[in-house]
Structures are given as C-alpha cells and as structure tokens.
Amino acid sequence: MLEIKGLRVKLEEEDKEILKGVDLTVEPGRVHAIMGPNGSGKSTLSYVLSGREGYEVTDGSATLDGEDLLDLEPEERAALGLFLAFQYPVEIPGVGNMTFLRTAVNAQRKARGKEEMNATDFLKLIRAKAKDLKIDAEMLKRPVNVGFSGGEKKRNEILQMAMLEPKMCILDETDSGLDVDAMKLVADGVNALRDAGRGFLVITHYQRLLDHIKPDVVHIMSDGRIIKSGGPELAIEVEENGYADIKAEVTA
Amino acid sequence: MNAQVQSKRAQLKQAKLAATEERLQGLALPEGGVWATEARQAALARLREMGLPGRRDEYWKFTRPDTLVQEEVPVAEVFAHDEAPVFDGIDRLKIVFVDGVFNAAESDPLDLAGVEIERLSDAAKADIHWAREVFGVLEARGQSPVERPLAAFNTGFAEDGVLIRVTGRAEKPVSLIYRHESESSDAILHHVVRLEKGTNLTLLENGPAAARLNKVLEVDIADGASFHHVRAQGRDHQRRAGTHIFARLGAESALKSFTLTVNGKLTRNECVVEFTGDDAMAHVAGACLGDGDFLHDDTVFITHDAVACESRQVFKKVLRNGATGVFQGKILVKPGAQKTDGYQKSQSLLLDEDSQFLAKPELEIYADDVACSHGSTSGAIDEEGLFYLRSRGIEEGPATDLMTLAFLAEAVDEIEDERLAEEITMRLEGWLARRRG
Ligand SMILES: Nc1ncnc2c1ncn2[C@@H]1O[C@H](COP(=O)(O)OP(=O)(O)OP(=O)(O)O)[C@@H](O)[C@H]1O
Numbered sequence A: 001m002l003e004i005k006g007l008r009v010k011l012e013e014e015d016k017e018i019l020k021g022v023d024l025t026v027e028p029g030r031v032h033a034i035m036g037p038n039g040s041g042k043s044t045l046s047y048v049l050s051g052r053e054g055y056e057v058t059d060g061s062a063t064l065d066g067e068d069l070l071d072l073e074p075e076e077r078a079a080l081g082l083f084l085a086f087q088y089p090v091e092i093p094g095v096g097n098m099t100f101l102r103t104a105v106n107a108q109r110k111a112r113g114k115e116e117m118n119a120t121d122f123l124k125l126i127r128a129k130a131k132d133l134k135i136d137a138e139m140l141k142r143p144v145n146v147g148f149s150g151g152e153k154k155r156n157e158i159l160q161m162a163m164l165e166p167k168m169c170i171l172d173e174t175d176s177g178l179d180v181d182a183m184k185l186v187a188d189g190v191n192a193l194r195d196a197g198r199g200f201l202v203i204t205h206y207q208r209l210l211d212h213i214k215p216d217v218v219h220i221m222s223d224g225r226i227i228k229s230g231g232p233e234l235a236i237e238v239e240e241n242g243y244a245d246i247k248a249e250v251t252a
Numbered sequence B: 001m002n003a004q005v006q007s008k009r010a011q012l013k014q015a016k017l018a019a020t021e022e023r024l025q026g027l028a029l030p031e032g033g034v035w036a037t038e039a040r041q042a043a044l045a046r047l048r049e050m051g052l053p054g055r056r057d058e059y060w061k062f063t064r065p066d067t068l069v070q071e072e073v074p075v076a077e078v079f080a081h082d083e084a085p086v087f088d089g090i091d092r093l094k095i096v097f098v099d100g101v102f103n104a105a106e107s108d109p110l111d112l113a114g115v116e117i118e119r120l121s122d123a124a125k126a127d128i129h130w131a132r133e134v135f136g137v138l139e140a141r142g143q144s145p146v147e148r149p150l151a152a153f154n155t156g157f158a159e160d161g162v163l164i165r166v167t168g169r170a171e172k173p174v175s176l177i178y179r180h181e182s183e184s185s186d187a188i189l190h191h192v193v194r195l196e197k198g199t200n201l202t203l204l205e206n207g208p209a210a211a212r213l214n215k216v217l218e219v220d221i222a223d224g225a226s227f228h229h230v231r232a233q234g235r236d237h238q239r240r241a242g243t244h245i246f247a248r249l250g251a252e253s254a255l256k257s258f259t260l261t262v263n264g265k266l267t268r269n270e271c272v273v274e275f276t277g278d279d280a281m282a283h284v285a286g287a288c289l290g291d292g293d294f295l296h297d298d299t300v301f302i303t304h305d306a307v308a309c310e311s312r313q314v315f316k317k318v319l320r321n322g323a324t325g326v327f328q329g330k331i332l333v334k335p336g337a338q339k340t341d342g343y344q345k346s347q348s349l350l351l352d353e354d355s356q357f358l359a360k361p362e363l364e365i366y367a368d369d370v371a372c373s374h375g376s377t378s379g380a381i382d383e384e385g386l387f388y389l390r391s392r393g394i395e396e397g398p399a400t401d402l403m404t405l406a407f408l409a410e411a412v413d414e415i416e417d418e419r420l421a422e423e424i425t426m427r428l429e430g431w432l433a434r435r436r437g
C-alpha cells in the first residue's frame, strides 16, 4: 500500500537534510508505529508524504498503491486516500467546521467520480460519528479548531478521518495532550476503521496508545533514518529504557 | 522660515480656490423653493470657502481626487451580465434611478405604511419642508474637523434623490436601485432619511449608478430609532464613485451600515457618524474585492459626544493584480464622552505582491473612562491553513476561496438580517468563482 524507498529530504530554504534515506512499507490491513526522539524527522516524513511545501526530496520515492505521491498536489494525494492527522491541527478562523468537512467530503467524492452527498445525509453521518467521539454538536458549528482545547483538536482530526474514510491513515502524535478517556475514544475511533484494506502509520512517543491500537510493526526513527524495526515488544523496550540502548546497538 | 511655509500654504489654498471657481463656472444651483435654495446656497458658500479636494489635502494623499472633481466624466462602459441583481429575492419597495435620474415607471409607488417617501426634486419646490432640518445640515456638521468638499458640492447641485421620513415600523426595506446605462453619465444624488423616535427602517442600495457618482446620504436617527443599511456597489469595472454617509444618532438609537464593493475603478466611501445621545450604537462595515485597476477607499470618522455609546468599524479588503485599498478611520472621543466603547479594525488580504493596502487609523481621545482599540493588518493567505484544507482533499482554488470568505466573514457578520447577509455572501462567492474561471 504505502511504499517509501530511500527517501531523502532536505529543507528547501536551508541546506539541512532531515530525512536521510527512509525505507518503509505499510501493507493493507496493517498498523505500523513509528517512535523516535524529538527532532528525528517523524513529522517531516508525514508532511512530505502529504505534500506540504518547504521540503525538497533529493532522492528516493514514495508511492501509494503504486502511484507516485511526490509529484502530486496535496488534494490529489488526499483523493488517492492518504490522510494525515496533524500533530498540530491548524486553526482557521471564519471557516465553519461543518462547511469545511462537507466541502472536503464532497471534493473527495467528486475526485473519485462519486455523487456529492446531500446536506441531510451528511448531517446524519457527521452527527453519528461526532457522537461516537463525544464531540459536541456545538463544536461542529464553530470555526475549524478555533478555541478548541488540545484534546478537542485531536478528536476533531479523528472525526475528519472517520468522515473521509481514507485508505492510508497517518497519525502524528494524536495521543499527545489527550487525557486517559480521550485516548481511549481516539483509539476506539481508529480501531473502528481498521479493516483489511486500510493501512495505518501511527507516530507516537508513548506505549500507552499502542496498548489500545495494537501495532503489527514498530519502527524506531533516529536522525532521519529508521534504525530498527520489530514487533510490539520494541515499544515496551523504548518505554522502559529510552532510545540510548537502541542507538548504541545500531551504531555498534 | 515659518513665514515661508505660511505663504506657501496660502498660495496653495489660493490656487485651489481659483481652480474651484473655475470648476463652478457656468454651474447654476437647481431651482427650488425657499428651504432648498437656502440649503443649497449655504452649501455652495461652504464649498467656495474650502475649495474642491486636491492631492495635497491630508485625507486625499492615498486617493487622487481629480477624476471625481473634474468637469469631464471619464468614460465607463456599461457592464453587461445576465445574473439576477442582488436583493432580487427580498420583498422590498423598489425605487429606481437610471444614470442618477429617478425612473417612476420602473419604481414601485412610493407608498409604504409608516414611511413617507418623496422625490427630492418634488420636495424642493415647496417653501418649507421637514427635510430642512437635515438636508445639508448633517453634511455641514460633518465638515469639521475634516473638510468633505465633494459632499458640499453634492448638497449644492444634487437635483434628485429621495427624502424618507419614518414615523413607524417600516414593514419592508426601501431599496434604491441604481442603474447605469450611459457610458458618460454623471450622477449626483442626495438622500435624506429621518427616523422619528423609536422607529425602524432598513435601506438597501445597489447598482453602479453611473459612469461617475457623487452621492450623499444623510441619516438623522432620533432617540430609540434604528437604521439598517446594506449596499452593494455595482460591478462595472470603470465606474467611479465618491459617496458620503452622514449619520447623527440620538439616545439609545442604532445604526448598522454595511457596504459591499466589487470592481469599480475608483470608489471613495466616506462615513461620518456623530453620537449626540447616550447609549447609542453604530456599526459600520465594509467588504471589498478588487482585481487589477481598482482603488477602494474607506474614510470613516466617528465622533463620540455622548456617554456610553458603542462604535464599531470593520473593514476588509481582498486585493489582487495590483489593486489598491485605502482605509482612513478615526475615532474622536470628546470631553465628557465617558464609557465610550470604540473599536476599529481594518484588514487587507493581499493575494499577490503587486497589490497594496494603505491605512491610516487614528484615535483622538479627550475622556478618561473609555475603551478604544484599533488594529490594521495586511497579509497574504495563511499557507498553513491552506495546506490543511488541501490535505483534506479541497482543491487549491476552492480552498483559497474558503479562506478568503473566512477573511471577509467578520465584516459580513455585521449584517443583522440573515437573508441579506446571504445575498451578500452569494455575491462574494460568485465573484471569487468567476475569478477562477
Ligand atoms: N521548516 C523547518 N525549518 C527548520 N527546521 C525544520 C523545519 N522542519 C523541520 N525542521 C527540523 O527538522 C528536524 C525534524 O523535525 P520533525 O518535526 O520532523 O521532528 P519529529 O521527529 O516530528 O519531532 P517531535 O517528536 O518533537 O515531534 C528538527 O530538527 C526540526 O527542527
């Protein structure tokens, strides 16, 4: 499904290489987790995959179901089924959350040759999904993320994911800033979407989220590379010992 | 040196007055009864004293007045389109002007319960009229401390317009429709609205009016009355307009005025508001969209001369392809105007680097217990927000439009009536969609 090969990325503005050859494949139906120290390049990877400006790919490739992602506009990547739950969801004053989501859902339907969803069906659907995530109907009327608490923003990301039903979901620290109950809600939201055709890439610092969303594979990213991959036990090792041992082991 | 500066200034003023006399050559005040003639003569005298606006005037530095002043009217093509005019779906009393002349055939009968409506040219024939307390009076009050010569010119020479006296609750809006048919028409319109105590009126205005328009609207709002005003200036690309609103507010009265401007080569909208009674509120707002050869100027002056009044200015401009936006807004709080709440916001969204926004926000406060704030910003589309929208599958064009509408929303939100707000939003969406082709 998602195939990243030898991906090297530098900042457009500076001569600073951030991703130094990333190899990663996520198969349909599988959940991969990425852990790694602050500044190791996890968010950069998620941004480059979703098409944010400011980065230059100097080598390597990234494809989704065989389609080259790196040449596409962000909206085209979304239409292919890529979704990023942002580490820092953006506030957009003046754009209502509901309008935003409806425009997004219908834009993607249109791109996939499907008919637009009418207002009534849309309302029904979003109300149901919001309820599952314990998102207040009032929040849907407010401008996108404006005045939302940290946890509300993260839940709003998951709501968008649930509405858009992407094929490949990247979650960048969606657990950060969530209380225990909210983390459970978010994990339930993710688990509800798990199916044989859908892949997940879950970026996190904490093993706790992975208790709820059982990953198939855990990768450790350090200094722009994936330095180790393994099963869920790798996350436990990190939780207990930090990254020092793993780094030492790799450089040895 | 001081003497030199003095004499230089005197020379400039002299030249200005000479130019004004030259411009007035051959112009005769319209014929009328006693009240109108007196008002017109007084206006002409004011004008002769101050002179027509010139480029060196403090409030004409950003906007060149010459094409609004000169005798020859620059040609403005009539913009043909087949869209339904704005406010089409709203039940209202329609009063149509074609190139600045009242058109009875296309207008509704001037009958509306609780409202007296007369044509200025008819009312001016009488020797006495209620309008004498307002016509040219609010304009004259608005000449100080900043001169507004175009408005004095208007009072002197306007032959057409409507006089509206509201004595009850108007059951539907009065709608002034300005059609533009001749490419060299020069329209001078003067309207007077007097709202008696506790009354209510919504006034709508739309259309390009003429190749060149000079329009004054004087609104006298008595205690407890409330006046809503929504206008959409016409889309004709080459039209020019210099307009003034002079509003005087009594105690516990309310004024809400919103202006939408799309296109037009030159638009100068002045709004002069004076609070004379306590606990009143005035909100003036504007949204403008300009592309290319476009200059839009909002010049606002709010005088707080009463206790506990609230004023709010919200002006938003979207500019592209070298369009220019100007904002000059002032809040003056006079001694004793305690508990004044004054707010002013002017912002531009520059869609490219060729466009510019020139702003002159001013506060002058002579009372100590007041809350006044102003902010003026100018910026590009928020790239982070744009990426966020696009990452959800919304194409760049529609995503930019969403962000643009969001930017304008704060101004549009000043329209209280939801259906009117919707009409305006539809215009904005249409304009943006057309730019995308
Ligand atoms: N636009 C940018 N300008 C300057 N430096 C940048 C930019 N984007 C990323 N970096 C740098 O690249 C490195 C990787 O950043 P990134 O956000 O990808 O890390 P991360 O692994 O997500 O960290 P965290 O766990 O703290 O979220 C950091 O050193 C960061 O400062």
Ligand SMILES: [Mg+2]
Binding pocket: A042, A043, A044, A087, A172, A173
């Ligand atoms: Mg990060």
